[in-house]
Amino acid sequence: MSGRKAFFLSLIISLGVIVPVYTVFVMMHIANDTPVEQQNVSVPITTPQVGDSKNLLFMTGEEKDIFVLLRFDALQNKISVAALPANTVVLNGGKAVTISQALSYAGPALINQTLQDTLTLKIDDYLYVPPDILESAFAGQISAPLSMEDMESLNKNLTLLRQFAFNGGVSTLSPASVRQLLTSDSLDDMDRQALRAKLYAAFLTGTCEQLYKILPTLMRGGGEVRTSVKATDIYNYERICKYFLRAAPTVEGCVIPGELHQDRYELNETALNTMQRLFT
16 A cells, blocks of 8 residues: 555544544533523522511400410510400490400401501401310420419419429429419409410410411311411411421510509500510
8 A cells, every 4th residue: 555545544534533523522512502591499498587477366265255465476486475354445446345345246356456456566367266175285284384483473372383283493284274273263353364474475385396286276176266367377377386496485475564443454555565575
């Protein structure tokens, strides 16, 4: 084979190898430069945000109506409790009525709106639960941080204290024993309201790890349970309460500030400031 033929044969063989490889390289480069549509993948929010809070007017009772305002605040990791005496005076259409009267006149929706107007406070929803359903939801013994000093400061008749097991400042409570205590004749009405706030705060402290289950269950109760919470909003209560699993929330309870005049409880000048602090 002559030198010229050998040269051309070698060139053809080299091009046969180089050209396909170069072609593949060019095609890969073009593909990498082609814009690709990015998918919008949402990232789950794992920390509380502004607005992750709910104010709930809770009602129960049979012979005497019981009203408690609750706030579940995930961002501040706090639960607030305010006991509202049934004879608390509010204005409804310019007329002074008690919240118990408002309940008998037009039901819980009217109370909810009237309290919002009176307290200049947003109340997201109301929930009425009959006592038997409430007790079954909190069935069993619950350890709650209720001190002997708390009890002694409210109850001068210490015979009731023997019903509770105090160990290192923690009492063992059940829903039935709480009802028995709150209906005791040894308590006057204002002591009863103050104790109710402490007991509700104690129960919420003792059940904070189960609250995300208990509260939605009560809201879905049906039957005699009455609520303004829509099915789609129950999830928000559940989601907010699940944040309390990360760290035990601070729980603060009180009676809405006021003064008793004859058979009516009239809010005093500190009521609005206290409620704004606890519920906003």
